[in-house]
Amino acid sequence: MTQVLLTGFPGFLGSxxxxxxxxxxxxxxxxxxxxxxxxxxxxKRLAEIEAELAPASGKGARAGLAGRLQLVTGDITQKDLxxxxxxxxxxxxxxxFHLAAVYDLSVKRESAMKINVLGTxxxxxxxxxxxKLRRLQYISTCYVSGRYAGIFREDDLVRGQEFNxxxxxxxxxxxxxxxxSMKAGMPVSIYRPAVVTGDSKSGETQKYDGPYYVIRWLxxxxxxxxxxxxxxPKRTRINLVPRDFVIDAIAALSxxxxxxxxxxxxxxxxxxxIDDAITLMGKATGRVIVRVPMPLNVAKSAIExxxxxxxxxxxxxxxxxxxxxxxxxxxxxxxxxxxxxxxHCPKLADYMxxxxxxxxxxxxxxxxxxx
Numbered sequence: 311m312t313q314v315l316l317t318g319f320p321g322f323l324g325s326x327x328x329x330x331x332x333x334x335x336x337x338x339x340x341x342x343x344x345x346x347x348x349x350x351x352x353x354k355r356l357a358e359i360e361a362e363l364a365p366a367s368g369k370g371a372r373a374g375l376a377g378r379l380q381l382v383t384g385d386i387t388q389k390d391l392x393x394x395x396x397x398x399x400x401x402x403x404x405x406x407f408h409l410a411a412v413y414d415l416s417v418k419r420e421s422a423m424k425i426n427v428l429g430t431x432x433x434x435x436x437x438x439x440x441x442k443l444r445r446l447q448y449i450s451t452c453y454v455s456g457r458y459a460g461i462f463r464e465d466d467l468v469r470g471q472e473f474n475x476x477x478x479x480x481x482x483x484x485x486x487x488x489x490x491s492m493k494a495g496m497p498v499s500i501y502r503p504a505v506v507t508g509d510s511k512s513g514e515t516q517k518y519d520g521p522y523y524v525i526r527w528l529x530x531x532x533x534x535x536x537x538x539x540x541x542x543p544k545r546t547r548i549n550l551v552p553r554d555f556v557i558d559a560i561a562a563l564s565x566x567x568x569x570x571x572x573x574x575x576x577x578x579x580x581x582x583x584i585d586d587a588i589t590l591m592g593k594a595t596g597r598v599i600v601r602v603p604m605p606l607n608v609a610k611s612a613i614e615x616x617x618x619x620x621x622x623x624x625x626x627x628x629x630x631x632x633x634x635x636x637x638x639x640x641x642x643x644x645x646x647x648x649x650x651x652x653x654h655c656p657k658l659a660d661y662m663x664x665x666x667x668x669x670x671x672x673x674x675x676x677x678x679x680x681x
Contacts, residue, residue: 312338313402314643317433318409319344320355322516323449323506323556327361327407330561332378335514338667339377343384343391343410343417348482352381385409385678386429390435404442407564408433415519417629419476426480427487429604434491445497446488447564452502452549452577452639454482459636462641464502465575466569470518474631499569503556504577504639505632510552513668519677520632521550521587525669528595530624535597539625540606541634543584548632550587551575559644562651569647577639578655584633590659594666606634 314331318324319342331340344352345486360375382399385392386408410433412425430448437446455462456471456478467489473479485500492498501589507522518526528535559576563569582590585601592599613627620626646666648654669675 312404312674314340314407315343315399315403315404316339316340316409317343317429318350318407318411318449319351319381321409324401324409325355325516325554326557327409327560328379329363330557332359332363332375334565337378338405339378339380341382341403343386344381344617345385346383349381349383356381378445379471385430387424389432390674391432396436397439400436400439401441404444405442405447406437406440406443406445406566407434407447407449407560409527411449411484413477415475415477417475417477419480422476422480423483426477427483430484431487432626433478434487434496437496438491443497445499445564445570446491448485448488448498448500448562450485450488450500450502450573451478451481451505452575452637453478454485454502454674455637455639456482456596457631457636461638461640462575463640464575475628495613497570499558499563499571500573501560501563502573502575502577502639504549504551504575504581506556507550507552507661508665508668509552509554510656511664513661513664513666515553515665515675517677518669518675520629521548521591521665522669522677523629524588525591525595525666526624528591528597528599529666529669531597533596533598535592535595536599536600536602537588538604538609539584539588539601539633540604540609540630541584543588543601546584546634546636547581547638548584548587548635549577549581550599550658551576552656552661555653558653562653563647566647566651572643572647574644574647575639575641576655577641578658579641579645581606581639582658587658590662591666594662606630609633 391397456473458469458471505520609630610627
């Protein structure tokens with residue numbers, strides 16, 4: 311039986327990707343590396359997955375998966391991934407999905423370096439000891455581009471870019487490590503999602519960040535809502551992609567032999583402008599939006615230093631940079647290979663109402679990262 315190791319469970323993407331891996335025709339077993347502090351949540355998710363994938367015969371969820379899903383205690387920031395028996399697992403693993411990272415625009419550099427860079431280095435070291443390894447599936451981010459002005463292609467990485475935050479910088483440094491391993495002969499596929507939102511059909515999400523900061527602010531206001539807008543919203547674009555598109559893409563491409571050695575920017579090939587996205591948010595929330603032009607530094611300073619502004623808006627200063635993000639993401643590899651698999655990125659206009667509906671129904675979900 312093929313054995314897959316996955317980091318990043320029970321996270322937002324990892325929890326759904328596990329379902330897809332278990333549904334493969336080859337019926338692989340999946341070992342999820344889980345930090346001790348998340349083990350309780352992981353066990354809950356495992357029970358949910360077992361119930362969902364159980365056969366209709368009523369023999370029970372465990373029988374349906376035949377023990378193919380296991381949780382092991384570990385930590386990517388530790389030597390040997392914090393495993394009790396790393397050599398035993400390394401002998402059996404033939405595929406690794408590395409999703410674990412700190413997804414937080416406000417993260418401190420020390421924490422980001424430890425989790426995103428050292429953690430990835432430890433995964434690469436472990437992968438190098440897996441004699442049966444056929445592929446390392448590495449989840450990066452489009453924002454390794456930093457503030458690069460212009461078209462950032464899937465084969466681009468080191469372009470002299472500067473970064474908005476330590477999340478971007480450390481994901482960039484981590485991908486540099488991955489590409490060095492690729493050059494040394496490790497079989498790798500790289501996936502770079504843009505800003506991931508909830509499911510395009512149900513709107514389901516695990517945390518409210520990114521565009522949700524603006525949606526929440528609009529929902530706090532009456533029918534006529536005021537929104538400070540830095541930069542020129544008709545020139546700058548925002549690249550949003552729903553979770554189901556990202557999962558569909560990774561699940562399908564990871565099974566394709568032709569995806570080995572490639573990098574895929576899982577982004578909207580025709581993203582809306584900031585102004586268009588605001589209009590869609592206004593329509594979905596039932597708000598008439600009064601846009602208030604504001605210089606970037608004024609907006610960020612007000613949030614950071616004026617008492618009560620952050621508490622009122624609920625929009626962190628780190629998110630404001632993306633109102634003037636200068637990068638356009640080329641998706642040539644993704645468009646070509648996903649089209650052959652019948653997968654296309656949904657349009658924001660088609661699923662924005664579902665994101666808002668879910669947020670209205672689940673107002674208590676928070677925006678913090680799993681760290």
